[in-house]
Structures are given as C-alpha cells and as structure tokens.
Amino acid sequence: APLNTLTPSYLAINPMGTIPCIDDDGMVLYESMAINLYLARKYGTSVAPKDAAEDAHMLQWSFFAATEIETTALKISSTFAENLADSETGKAVIEVAARMLRRPFRVLEQHLADKDYLVGDRFTVADLNAAEVVRYAQAHAPLFDAHPAVKAWLERCQSRPAFKAMWDARAAEPA
Incomplete structure (x- = not known):
C-alpha cells in the first residue's frame, strides 16, 4: 500500500x-x-438513525456484531485465507468457531425471520457494520445453511451496488 x-x-x-x-x-x-x-x-442519509430508538438499536447491533461474532468469525476467515480449512487442525478450528457462533447466529436468525434488515425496515449503518463482521464466517457454508434468514440478509447486503463496487475495487488491489 x-x-x-x-x-x-x-x-x-x-x-x-x-x-x-x-x-x-x-x-x-x-x-x-x-x-x-x-x-x-x-x-443524515437513509442509513442514519431517524430517532433515538433507531440510534440505540443501531448501536446495539453494531456492538453485538463486534462483541459476539467478530473474533470468532475471524478464526473461520483466517483459516480459509491461510489455506488450512482442509487440514485436521483447520477443520477443528472451524468446527469450534461455528459452534461458538450458533447462539449469536440464532439471535440474528430470530430477529431477521420477519424483516429484511436489522433496523427500521431499510438498509442502515447497523447492517453495514454487522454484515461486514458476519461476512468473516461466510466461507463456512453449513453455518449459513442452518440460518437461512441470516444468509438471505447477508446476500441482500452484498447485492447492493455500493458493496459490489467496493468488492470489485478491493479485488483489483495488488496483493
């Protein structure tokens, strides 16, 4: 860089x-x-909170992602990134991480069961923050297959033109 x-x-x-x-x-x-x-x-764009209640919920989901998902999801991401997912050690790391993510993914699954986004029935900064963290575990398909609402939500977040443009730019960066 x-x-x-x-x-x-x-x-x-x-x-x-x-x-x-x-x-x-x-x-x-x-x-x-x-x-x-x-x-x-x-x-103050559409991703911002409209009121104090939305602000609190956006903070809640952002902190939830950071404290309940991020560290464990990064173990999955790094195991795949280091090409260790097929090794016995890598499989064990992924299985433990997936097991530790079951409860927070279950919470997300229940919350997203009847809504498209985390707060206010629209894409917000809460989705931006949480989706990036949840993405770290995306390489482990069984976790997402067990949580179809989470999987569909992440796909919605990642299908946005802004995400696609960022991802394309990121892929074009030198290694």
Missing part, C-alpha cells in the same frame, strides 16, 4: 497504526464501526 501506517506521522493520528482512520476537521476516529456511525449521523 502507498501509505505506511507505522510512520510517526500516521501513528500520531492513529496510535494503533491501522486502517481505516479519518480526520474530519480535527475529529479523529480509527475504529471502522465508530467511523461508520459518525458519518451516518453527520450526513
């Missing part, structure tokens, strides 16, 4: 040295979910 995130100048803005990070006229954030929530509120 053309940006070295471990330079002193970057670390002065983001001490974690991670991407993403924004500096919006002195408002510095370096956690992707916080950035998404901030931008949605600031620009």
